[in-house]
Amino acid sequence: MDPPDRRGARLYRKYGDRLVEAVLFLSAITSILVMVLIFYFLTYESFLAFKEMGLKAMLLGQKWHPAGDIFGMAPIIWSSILVTFIALFINILVGVPLAIYLSELAGSRSREILKPAIELLAGVPSIVYGFLGVLVLVVYLERSFLMLTGRSILAVSILLGIMFIPALATICEDALRAVPREFKEGSLALGATEWQTVRYVTLPAASSGIIAAVILNVGRIIGETMAALLVVGNVARLPIPLFDAFDRGAIFTSVIAGEMGEVAHGSLHYHSLFAVGFVLLVIVTVLNISADLVRSRIQKKFGEY
Amino acid sequence: MKVRIAPAAAIVISGLMLVSSLFYLFVQPERPLLTSLWAGGLLASIVLISASVMGLYSSDRTIWRFERVIYLIGDQVLTLALVLLITTDTLYPGGDITLLGLSAVFRHELVLSFLVLLASVLLIKDSINLIYRYNQRGREILVFAMIRLSAVFTLLLLGGILFLLLYKGIGAISWEFLTESHIHLGQEGGISTCIEGTFWLVTGAMLISAPLGIGAAIYLTEYSTHTGLKRAVTIAVGGLNGVPSVVYGLFGLAFLVANFGLSLLAGSIILGLMNLPTIILTSQEALKSVPNSLREGSVALGASKWQTVRKVVIPSSLPGVLTGLIIGVARAAGETAPIMWTAVTFSATPVHKIYGVVPDVTQPVNNLCYHLLNLIYFLGAWDVEKNAWGTALVLLMLVLSINIVAIVLRKHYRKKIAW
Numbered sequence: 260m261d262p263p264d265r266r267g268a269r270l271y272r273k274y275g276d277r278l279v280e281a282v283l284f285l286s287a288i289t290s291i292l293v294m295v296l297i298f299y300f301l302t303y304e305s306f307l308a309f310k311e312m313g314l315k316a317m318l319l320g321q322k323w324h325p326a327g328d329i330f331g332m333a334p335i336i337w338s339s340i341l342v343t344f345i346a347l348f349i350n351i352l353v354g355v356p357l358a359i360y361l362s363e364l365a366g367s368r369s370r371e372i373l374k375p376a377i378e379l380l381a382g383v384p385s386i387v388y389g390f391l392g393v394l395v396l397v398v399y400l401e402r403s404f405l406m407l408t409g410r411s412i413l414a415v416s417i418l419l420g421i422m423f424i425p426a427l428a429t430i431c432e433d434a435l436r437a438v439p440r441e442f443k444e445g446s447l448a449l450g451a452t453e454w455q456t457v458r459y460v461t462l463p464a465a466s467s468g469i470i471a472a473v474i475l476n477v478g479r480i481i482g483e484t485m486a487a488l489l490v491v492g493n494v495a496r497l498p499i500p501l502f503d504a505f506d507r508g509a510i511f512t513s514v515i516a517g518e519m520g521e522v523a524h525g526s527l528h529y530h531s532l533f534a535v536g537f538v539l540l541v542i543v544t545v546l547n548i549s550a551d552l553v554r555s556r557i558q559k560k561f562g563e564y
Numbered sequence: 565m566k567v568r569i570a571p572a573a574a575i576v577i578s579g580l581m582l583v584s585s586l587f588y589l590f591v592q593p594e595r596p597l598l599t600s601l602w603a604g605g606l607l608a609s610i611v612l613i614s615a616s617v618m619g620l621y622s623s624d625r626t627i628w629r630f631e632r633v634i635y636l637i638g639d640q641v642l643t644l645a646l647v648l649l650i651t652t653d654t655l656y657p658g659g660d661i662t663l664l665g666l667s668a669v670f671r672h673e674l675v676l677s678f679l680v681l682l683a684s685v686l687l688i689k690d691s692i693n694l695i696y697r698y699n700q701r702g703r704e705i706l707v708f709a710m711i712r713l714s715a716v717f718t719l720l721l722l723g724g725i726l727f728l729l730l731y732k733g734i735g736a737i738s739w740e741f742l743t744e745s746h747i748h749l750g751q752e753g754g755i756s757t758c759i760e761g762t763f764w765l766v767t768g769a770m771l772i773s774a775p776l777g778i779g780a781a782i783y784l785t786e787y788s789t790h791t792g793l794k795r796a797v798t799i800a801v802g803g804l805n806g807v808p809s810v811v812y813g814l815f816g817l818a819f820l821v822a823n824f825g826l827s828l829l830a831g832s833i834i835l836g837l838m839n840l841p842t843i844i845l846t847s848q849e850a851l852k853s854v855p856n857s858l859r860e861g862s863v864a865l866g867a868s869k870w871q872t873v874r875k876v877v878i879p880s881s882l883p884g885v886l887t888g889l890i891i892g893v894a895r896a897a898g899e900t901a902p903i904m905w906t907a908v909t910f911s912a913t914p915v916h917k918i919y920g921v922v923p924d925v926t927q928p929v930n931n932l933c934y935h936l937l938n939l940i941y942f943l944g945a946w947d948v949e950k951n952a953w954g955t956a957l958v959l960l961m962l963v964l965s966i967n968i969v970a971i972v973l974r975k976h977y978r979k980k981i982a983w
Contacts, residue, residue, distance in 0.1 A: 272868055279870045280787055286779030287788070290800040290844065293837050297807060300818040356714035364711060373715055375971050376722050382967040383725060383960065384898030386933045390940055390956050391725065394949075402592065404668035405660070424718065454704040475806070482808025484901035485933075489940060498667075505668035512810045512901070519817070519905055536814040540807065547806035551799075 297540070305534035311527055317534060323495035323509070325518065330531035332538065334495045338508035339481050342416045342491075345504060346480045349420025351473065354427030358469075361428065362435035363457055381425035389489035392418045397490055404505060410492035412508040418490055419480045427476050434468020435461060467553055474550040478543045484512040493517045511539040570616035571691035574609040578684040578691065581605045585684065588677040597673055602680050603650040606643050609687045613640065616694050627698050639686040646683050650676070729957045736954025745912040750939050750948050753912070755955055760915050761828075761929030762897055762962075765907060768832025768925070769839055769896040774889055776836070777843030781885075784844075785851040786873050805841035809901040812838050816906035828915075829925040831907020838902055839892040846891065850884025851877060883977035887970045894966040898959070900933035908934040932959045 309317055312330055320331015361373060396418060397409035438461050446456040462469075492507025495514055499506075509517070515532050522528045581602055588597060617636065621628065648654075661670040689706060696702025744754035780797070788794045812834055820830035854877050862872040878885075909928045916924040923929070936959060939952040 276868050276870045280783075283779045283783035283787060286776045287783035287793075287797055289776050290780060290797055290804055290840060293840070294800040294803050296819065297804075297811065297815045300815050301811065304814075304818050353714045353717055356711040357718055360711045360715045364708060365715070369715070373718065375968075376719055378971055379964055379967055380718065380722050380725075382894055382898070382963055384900075384933060384963055386898070386900045386936055387725075387729075387956050387960050390936060390952065391728065393940055393943070395728070399590075403671070403674055405671065406668055421721065424721075428718075452700045452704045454707050455700060478806050478808075482806070482810070484808065484810040485937070500665050503666050505666050512808060515810050515814065516901055516904065519814075533814055533818070536811050540811050543806050543808055543811075544803055547802055548799075551802060 301533060301537045301540055304530060305537040306530075308527060308530035308534040312531070317531075318538070321497060323514070325522075325528050325531075328527050330527070330534070332535060334497045335509055335511055335514055335535065336538075337497055337501065338412055338491075338495075339510040341412050341498075341502070341504055341508070342419065342487075342510055343477055343480055345413065345416035346420035346423075347473070347477060349417060350423055350427055350476060350480070353421075354424045354476075355431055355469065357424065357428040358431030358435055359457060359462075361432045363453070363461065377425045377428060381429070385422065385483060385485040386489075388418060388422050389486040392486055392490040406505060408492060408507065410490050410507055411505050412491065412498070413504040415487050415491040415508075415510070415513075416504065418486050419483055422483065422486060423476050423479050426479060427472055430472035430475065431465070431469050434465040434472065437468065438464040467556075471550040471554045474546055474553065478546040478550075481511060482539065482543050484516050488513040488516045511535055515539075568616055568619070568695055570612040570619070571694040574612040574616075574691040575688055575695075577605045577609050577612075578687040581680055582684040582688070585677040585681040588673065589681065592673070597676060599650055599676065602676075603647050606647050606680070606683055606687075609684075609691075610640055610643055610647075613687065613690055613694065616691075620694065620697065624697065629698075632693075632698055636690055639690050643683045643687060646679050649679075725960075729953065729960055733953035733957030736950045737957065741951075741954055742958070745914065746935070746951070747912065749942060749946055750910075750935065750951055751946050752951075755932065755935060755951075755958065757912055757914055757930040758932045758935040758955070759958070761908065761931045762933075764828055764915060764923045764929060765831050765835060765903065765931060766893055766896045768828060769835035770889065770893060772833055772836030773839040773843050773892060777840050777888075777892075778847050778885060780840075780844050781847035781851055782873060782878075785848055786869070786877060801841045801844050804837075805845070809838065809899055812902040813904055813906060816902060821906055824926065826905075826907065826909070826928045827926045828907055828923060828929050831903040831929075831931075832925070834902045834906050835896045835899060838899065839896055842895060843888050843892050846888025847881075847885045850881040850888065853884065854880045883973060887974045887977075890966060890970040890973065894963050894970070897966065898933065898963045900931075900937055903931060904934065904937075907931070910935065910938045932962070 308330065312320070317330060317332060318336075319333050320329065321333045322329050322331050323334055324330075357377075361370060361377075365373060392414065393410075396414055399409070400406060400411065400414055401409035442460050442464055443456050446460040447453070451459070487510055491510060491513045493509045493513050494507040495509035498504075498508060515536055518528070519532050522532065584598055585602070587593075613636075660672060661675060662668075663670060692706055693702050696705070741754040742759065743756050745757045746755060747753040780801075784794055784797060788797075816830055816834035820833055821827075824830045858876050858880060859872055862876045863869075867875065907928055908931045911928070911930050915929050916927050918924055932955060936952060936955045939948045939955060942948045943952065
């Protein structure tokens with residue numbers, strides 16, 4: 260038999276540890292809980308709109324007229340697709356070369372400057388990007404193309420494309436660095452130039468990571484709110500002709516952020532905005548999961564190098 | 565390798581055209597284009613390149629593969645066509661082009677500068693290839709130059725943003741600007757209420773996300789043996805990480821505002837939940853980097869699991885965890901969308917405090933980001949531009965300096981700790 264105080268200590272140790280573990284467990288499942296709650300509330304609040312409008316009319320309807328209680332998302336979806344493509348083009352055009360530079364070419368000194376610079380760029384708040392977009396980019400476009408207003412699909416594409424260069428470059432760099440040195444050295448030993456090595460060995464070996472990064476960035480681009488809200492013009496109609504990127508548009512986030520401030524709580528408009536949010540959430544979640552799948556599938560295939 | 569004079573001269577000429585056309589594209593000075601100079605330069609480059617092709621052709625015929633010839637001829641024909649466009653006045657001043665019903669007018673100056681830019685890039689490419697006789701080295705130089713340009717672009721971007729905000733915003737900053745609340749819809753006065761509101765929102769967010777995030781990370785790395793649960797949490801964290809900030813705002817509106825109203829509390833919870841994935845991921849990484857031998861040593865001495873975690877694992881991973889927290893602070897300070905409808909008003913009254921210390925969490929506050937958003941909305945209507953630049957500068961400096969602290973901390977600890 261232990262003396263009483265020792266027994267107390269042992270009890271404390273046993274149950275205290277249990278208690279701590281329980282608390283930690285609870286905080287671990289918080290993320291699951293929050294994810295479920297987010298899905299629940301968005302489904303719940305948007306259900307009414309889908310019921311009232313009909314799923315097809317809501318998703319494919321060509322008019323978004325809050326005043327007339329007509330809420331078709333086709334213009335929003337189409338603008339988002341346009342924005343995503345143009346922004347992604349700019350994004351990849353600078354982001355991937357930047358990643359190649361960081362992982363293959365940069366000396367330690369230029370890395371020392373560039374890495375923090377990229378991190379700082381990634382930290383610039385989106386509202387500041389939006390502010391500069393309004394006062395610099397929009398003004399420039401207006402002057403260059405004699406547009407009625409520079410706020411356009413093109414403006415938001417350029418802004419978002421530039422905004423997410425750091426994010427893309429960082430993930431791509433990790434993917435490129437994960438390629439084992441033996442691959443590159445083997446190629447160089449065979450007499451390939453450095454560029455041939457990058458082009459035919461490193462890039463293909465890292466392609467899965469790069470593709471995953473691009474998919475993740477698509478999610479970021481269509482999920483970005485403040486910068487988009489300020490420069491997109493926020494007019495939800497199909498551009499004529501359809502590929503007219505110089506026209507004003509509205510993407511998922513900008514519609515929600517632009518209109519949610521003024522709607523009456525519980526109106527059809529309110530629920531329709533939640534429906535837009537729901538569609539956005541589903542798209543982004545699917546993108547995230549597929550990025551994860553791409554990465555894990557390739558990892559299975561090649562092992563962790 | 566002998567440098568050939570003709571292509572080198574072509575590079576110099578094309579380089580000058582490239583710089584000048586870029587200048588016209590982006591700065592758009594109010595002066596006539598260098599049209600005749602450009603036409604002359606393009607023509608000269610074509611002649612120089614053709615001359616060097618002739619020279620190479622007579623000395624070394626083996627390098628002429630079919631596709632190289634095609635590309636070379638194609639480039640020259642395109643450039644020649646541009647010269648013809650210029651000299652025949654097809655692209656005349658004032659002759660603006662509208663295309664395919666796009667709602668933009670392509671002005672003569674812009675189109676011409678752009679075409680000259682393209683042509684000069686093509687000419688430079690050909691000249692470099694000629695200098696290196698189309699071997700792999702020339703190709704490498706070309707591609708690596710482009711890659712280096714992307715790095716230069718990134719640095720210019722950061723420098724440009726910083727310079728512009730400092731240049732335009734520094735004039736607005738004064739002691740009064742930082743310590744007074746705004747009046748006349750932000751046209752005058754300062755941003756003290758916003759700074760205060762941002763401070764309390766970030767504090768509240770960290771009070772929620774730090775314990776939850778670190779706790780979750782500890783459970784996942786130290787306790788969890790159930791792989792199914794671990795996988796589920798990992799998926800949820802990944803999902804949360806990708807959820808757009810505006811969706812968090814909607815969630816807060818539906819879930820929290822219904823219960824707490826427009827309040828500091830609702831905003832803090834939303835920002836805290838938003839930060840959760842970042843903090844979990846960075847903390848997990850920091851905890852994983854603690855070697856197992858430390859844990860085993862502690863357990864061998866008779867310590868319980870929690871004692872091991874508390875006394876050994878957490879202290880050794882503290883710098884990493886701290887870095888994650890600091891990044892979380894920066895993110896929370898810079899977010900607008902999640903709090904737009906949950907926590908903020910454009911108010912000029914300071915945060916209401918209970919006993920002058922603790923803020924009343926049921927009241928809304930003002931916030932730097934939201935203040936800036938409102939000023940942007942007012943831009944055309946009222947004279948707020950100066951204060952908007954000032955607010956943007958304060959916000960940027962706040963967020964960037966927090967980020968710099970995180971970067972420095974991480975660097976310091978990477979240097980110091982090598983397991």
